[in-house]
Amino acid sequence: MTTQFQPGPASSLKGKVVVLTGGALGVGQSLVRLLHTAGAHVFFGDVLDSAGQSLEKDLDNPDGGDGPRVKFVPCDVTKYSDNVTLFQTAYELCGRVDHAIANAGLGEQGNMFDPALDLESVKQDPGKSMAVVDVNLKGPLYFARVASVYLRQPAREGGNDSKQDKSLTLVSSVAGFREDPGLYVYTASKHGVLGLMRSLRSSLAETQPNPIRTNAICPWMTTTRLVAGIEDIWKANDLPANSPEDVARTIVGVTSDGKVCGGTIYIEGGRAWNIEEGILGTRKEWLGESRERDLGKGTQLMGGGDHWTANKSSQV
Numbered sequence: 459m460t461t462q463f464q465p466g467p468a469s470s471l472k473g474k475v476v477v478l479t480g481g482a483l484g485v486g487q488s489l490v491r492l493l494h495t496a497g498a499h500v501f502f503g504d505v506l507d508s509a510g511q512s513l514e515k516d517l518d519n520p521d522g523g524d525g526p527r528v529k530f531v532p533c534d535v536t537k538y539s540d541n542v543t544l545f546q547t548a549y550e551l552c553g554r555v556d557h558a559i560a561n562a563g564l565g566e567q568g569n570m571f572d573p574a575l576d577l578e579s580v581k582q583d584p585g586k587s588m589a590v591v592d593v594n595l596k597g598p599l600y601f602a603r604v605a606s607v608y609l610r611q612p613a614r615e616g617g618n619d620s621k622q623d624k625s626l627t628l629v630s631s632v633a634g635f636r637e638d639p640g641l642y643v644y645t646a647s648k649h650g651v652l653g654l655m656r657s658l659r660s661s662l663a664e665t666q667p668n669p670i671r672t673n674a675i676c677p678w679m680t681t682t683r684l685v686a687g688i689e690d691i692w693k694a695n696d697l698p699a700n701s702p703e704d705v706a707r708t709i710v711g712v713t714s715d716g717k718v719c720g721g722t723i724y725i726e727g728g729r730a731w732n733i734e735e736g737i738l739g740t741r742k743e744w745l746g747e748s749r750e751r752d753l754g755k756g757t758q759l760m761g762g763g764d765h766w767t768a769n770k771s772s773q774v
Contacts, residue, residue, distance in 0.1 A: 461735050461736075462729065462730065463561075463708065463718070463730040463731060463732050464711075464730075465708055465712075465714075465715075466688075466715060468495075468710050468713075468714045469496065469497075469568055469575075470623070470716065471497065471498040471557075471713065472496060472526075473499070474498045474499070475498070475499045475501070475544055475548055475555050475556045476493050476498045476499065476556065476557045476558070476559065476560070477502075477503075477559070477608075478490070478501075478502075478559035479502070479503045479533060479535050479541075479544070479559070479560055479561050479597070479601060480501070480504055480505035480562030480563060480603060481503065481504050481560035481561065482502070482506040482509035482510040483504075483514060484529075484683065484684075484702050485561060485629075485677075485682065485702045486504065486561045486562070487509075487648075487752065488702040488707075489502075489559065489710065491614045491706075492706050492707065494528055494709060496714070497526050498526055498557075499548075501529045501531060501545075501548040501551075501667065502529075503532065503533025503535070503541075504532070504533060505542045510530035513530065514528050520548070527551065527552070529548070531547050535593060535601060536592040536593060536596055536597055537579040537600070538604075541600045542604055545558075545604050545605065545608045546608075547613070548608075548633040549608055549614075550556040553614035554611065555593065555605070555608040556623070556624060557713045558601070558625070558627070559626075559627045559629070560597065560598040560602065560605075560626075560627070560651075561630060563594050564589065564590050564593040564644075566590060566641045566642070566643060566644045567587050567637065567643070568584065568587050569587075569642075570587040570642045571642055578709040587643045590643040592596075594648060594650075595654075598628050598651050599623075599654065604627050605711060606626070606670065608660075609625075609626065609670050610666075610668060612667065615684045621668055621753070622668050623668075623671070624665075624668045624669065624675070625670060625672070626670055626673075626710070627673050627674075627675060628673070629675045629677075629709070630649075631644075631651075631676055631677060632649045632676050632678040633645040633722075634648035634651055634674065635652060635676060635722065647768075649768075651674060655720070659719060660720075663720070671717075673718060673719065673720065673723060673724050674723065675708065675712065675725065676724045676725065677700055677724060677725040678698070678700065678725060679698070679699045680699065680700040680701070680704070680705055680725075681699055681702070687699045698727025698728075700727065701728065704727075704728035708723060708725050718732065721735070722737070
């Protein structure tokens with residue numbers, strides 16, 4: 459029941475305004491280049507100022523005109539104000555935001571559950587490890603919150619206010635839906651990104667005047683600097699790997715598709731599948747029909763949680 463996702467042409471992105479994070483290197487840089495080639499106006503953030511400025515200089519049309527705009531905005535995704543500045547820059551210069559991609563990520567830092575920990579060393583705060591949570595989960599939460607507001611704004615200054623395709627894409631990982639022993643914090647944070655997409659997809663799909671399609675991207679092994687130490691052994695074992703361009707091409711495909719919503723797109727060896735359809739389609743089989751029915755009913759009754767404590771004052 460898993461459906462292979464075939465990225466279509468990106469021509470629908472011509473003239474669209476795209477905001478993304480982590481755009482200076484790797485998958486992010488490939489994203490910026492592909493979106494620029496498609497004719498989109500690209501506003502990208504990163505903490506790597508030199509690489510970001512170099513990419514902007516390489517691609518931007520300094521004379522303005524009809525060419526697509528590329529703008530680098532220094533952005534630490536763990537800082538809420540930086541996320542706001544990134545979107546506000548796009549909105550001020552183009553009058554709207556059409557698509558948003560939370561791409562910035564950080565690999566495992568240190569060993570959160572080091573077997574060598576003892577009664578003394580465990581008292582030290584694992585700050586280095588927790589930085590992964592800040593970038594990989596707090597960052598997308600900030601980004602998605604800001605994106606949800608800018609994406610639903612009508613175009614300014616006489617723009618076309620008719621219904622437009624809007625999308626929010628969150629980059630998770632294969633570690634978002636399966637275990638990766640040893641990548642304790644990374645796996646937990648990427649599971650969180652997938653949970654964020656699942657909790658947002660229904661409500662953002664009802665946004666007016668423009669529904670917002672929300673999807674998650676889950677690449678497997680991708681040949682970036684994060685995995686440089688295992689590339690040789692990976693090849694020796696004849697395992698499939700993605701190039702940064704493979705992952706970027708799929709993300710651009712999801713962004714331009716106009717239809718896929720609430721999907722979990724797994725990428726392996728340059729090919730992509732929407733595995734969420736299989737998970738949802740087989741839930742009755744592995745959960746049981748009655749439990750699946752009760753789960754659905756209970757989910758509706760629970761709602762957003764605002765009313766859970768409605769009677770709290772009367773119970774005190």
